[in-house]
Structures are given as C-alpha cells and as structure tokens.
Amino acid sequence: MPSEQNKSREQKAAESEVESFRKELGPFVVAAETTRMAMVFTDAKEANHPLIFANDSFLSLAGYGRDEVLGQSFDFLMERPADPEARLKVDAAFAGSSENEFEICFRRKDGGMFWTAVFISPILDKMGDLVQHFVSFVDLSKHKEEEDRLRFLLGELNHRTQNTLATVQAIAVQTLRRAANKEVVDAFEGRILALSKAHSLLGRKHWETVSLRDVIDQILQPFGLDDRRVIRFSVKGDDVRLQPKAALTLAMVFHELATNAAKHGALSNEAAGKIDIAWQAEPTTQSDRIRLRWQESGGPTVKPPGRKGFGSRLIEGGLAQDLDGEVRLDYDPLGVVCQIIMPVPLEVGR
C-alpha cells in the first residue's frame, strides 16, 4: 500500500498529466466536459489505467466529485469485488482487443450499482504510441427498467390470454350444455384447451421459438403420454425449433389426430394400440424442412370417415395454407398414417 506521501506524489503526477492533457486538446476538452455522454480518459502508461479526465456527465452518473476520481485506477469504478468476466473484458479492451464495447456493472460513490454500455478506445500520439484510453459510458438503468417492464407486461398479457380462454371455455360449455350433445361440447372444450396449452408454452418462451418436442408433450399429455402403466406413444426426432405460428398450428393438428385416435383409432381400445411419432430435419439448398410421420397401429380396423370434419380440414387445410406444408392423411385399415412435410428454418450451429 502506498504511503500518504507516495500517494500525494502520484496524485500530483496525475494532476500534471491532466493539465498537459487540457493544454494539448484545448477545445476538445471543453466539448468533452459539456457533452451529455459520460466519459473519462485514462493514462495508458500506467498499468492500472488511472483516470486523468472525467467529464461532468460522468461525475453525475457515478456520484463522485472530480478530485475524488482523478488519479484513481479504473478498477475503482467497478463493482467490488468486480465480476471476473467483466474484469477480463475490461483488461482485454485496454490491451487492444477489438471487443471494446460491452455492458458491465459499475459502482456509484453511494455504493449503488448501475449498468452501462462501455466503449473503450485507444488514443495514439503523433508518433503512433498509445498514450491514453477514451472510455464512454451509456447509462442502461432506464433501458433495464424498460426491459423489466416489458417482461412484466408480456407476462400479464399471457396471463390474461389464459384467463380469457378459460372464460371462453366456461361460456361455451354453459351455452351449449342444453342445446348440444356431450360429444360436441367435449370436442369444443378439447380444442380450446389445446389452443391454450400451446399459448401457455409459447408464453413461457416469450413468444420466440419452442421445440417441436415440447409442443407434442404438452398436447399429448392428456392422452396418456406420461402413463407409465401402458406405453401408448413413441416420440422420436431431431431437436427442431418452431416459430409461434407453426407451433400453434401443429399443436391443433396433433390434438385433432390424438382426439381421432382416442375415438376411433389406436387409443380407442384398452390395450394394444400404439402411436409412433417420428421426424427428421432435412436441410435442403432452397429451404430447411422437417418430415414428420404419425403412425397408428394395433387399433381397430380403420374406415375412412364419411365426410370431412373439423379435424381433417384443419390437418389438411391448416398445414397447407398456414404453413406452406404438404400433408398426406391415409386411412390405412391397419392404422391412420399422417405424413407432414413443412418448411422450418433450422438453426445452424446449435
């Protein structure tokens, strides 16, 4: 630790450095002093990068007086103990790394923390020698608050959607219970629930992408996917991420297929029926796509339905129209087979 005398000598040296800096850069220093962008200059000749200039914006952001920071090492500004990853980034940027823009957490005089986007840039003298670094700070507190607020709003919106779907379910069941037979009410309720499960899954993933596997798990769970006593399903496939629209449509498609299987197909008898679901990702030169096969076996002999209902219309129409996919739905006597080919952007390097 430096003695009091040493320290004041260091400070004096720093001050004279600041003075010569001021003289050399005259008008720029005035501009730097008054700009709203918080900025400091550090001495590149010292290993700990002491501050030789700090503008008013920086001082008000960090809460220090000018004489409290000039001569202090750059570390002095960081949270304590500094996050090792942030330390590495700062050291690398001072050493000339091209990654000289990043977000880190700093410490105010009062001990409070603040997130800033930092930009560290070298300053060379006429001879091309590194003499100083210029460091600018953009306060991200507002930005982080906004982010939190957006996350909160999105959560609230997801919750309200779920509640609205619950209300639709309740109104529909109440409205239909005397007018329609139970089968109709159950079919409607089942579809609303499938839609809500897909919404809920997408909501948890912030409406970005969801995995095909998760969509299948959510939708088939009420049909006994997790049942350990009777294995009814085999689900195998590559890790594929779906866009929200594709996820919603596929969720409804799987719901219809499973409902049909429960009524007439492989899930309609007590024991033997089974459903195999398998898919592969197929990167092609034009666009990536997946090829998926839903195959039922062990159920009663399959007869094609008399007329197209909601289910087959959704399966054939929905996939073709909404997702630009190809669907073949075969009522093979041994078990329903549904083959789907649809474009899915595959994420590279995952």
Added chain:
Amino acid sequence: MNSPSTDRRILLVEDEIFVVWLLEDMLTDLGCAIVGPASSVNQALAMIDVEAIDAAVLDVNLNGQMSYPIADALAARGVPFVFSTGYDKDTLLDRYRTFPVLQKPIQRSELSDTLAKLLTPKQSNVEAAIATIAEMLP
C-alpha cells in the same frame, strides 16, 4: 359412481362468474358438495370459520387481491387445496411453489385427478407440505 371426491365438501374460491359456473358443474359431476363459491378473501375466510371443508380450489388472483391468506388459513387447519391460475406456476409465493396448481383453462381430467390426490392423503405429499406451511405461520 364412487370416487375419492364423492360427497366431499369442496370450497370453491373464484371471482369470475363464468368460471365459477364451469367449476361448479365440474365439481358436481364429480359428486362433490360445493362450499361457496367465495369471490373474495374475506368471504372465503368467513366460510372457513364456520363450514366443514374437505378440500379447496383457490383462484390465486381475486380481482387484484392475492388469495394467500386463504391458503394460510386452510393450511393452519390442515385442509388440502389446489391453486387455479392463468399465471405461470413460478409466480406463486415461494412457500407455495411446491403446491399443486391447475393451469387455467382447467381441464376436467386434471381437476378430478388432482382432487382425488388431495382427498387420498397417502397418495400425495400435500399433507407434508401443508404441515410445513402450518409450522411457518405465526
């Protein structure tokens, strides 16, 4: 039909009238007797004081009021319950994270499975969870 739910007294706490009707129907179909419905914390607490209750279905958010005081009161009496919510399970208070949750919209089969578990104590860890909460309460 005899199931663990037959003739059991279920407290229903829910503030949205259509959902109340739906749950009343679902519970009646399961053979339950309904206590309530209560649509606010105070109403529910008053019912808990005077009624015999075997289990409860609790909406988490009652018109902006959280239903945790009801959960606490039920836990203190050793009455099992399940939350119902449109929120994610992980938005529940820490001490209720391990409790059963029915995700809205509620599915008939999930309601009946969950109630059957609540009312057959040996099959669930709800009893232990309730005992833990009851100890934490003042």
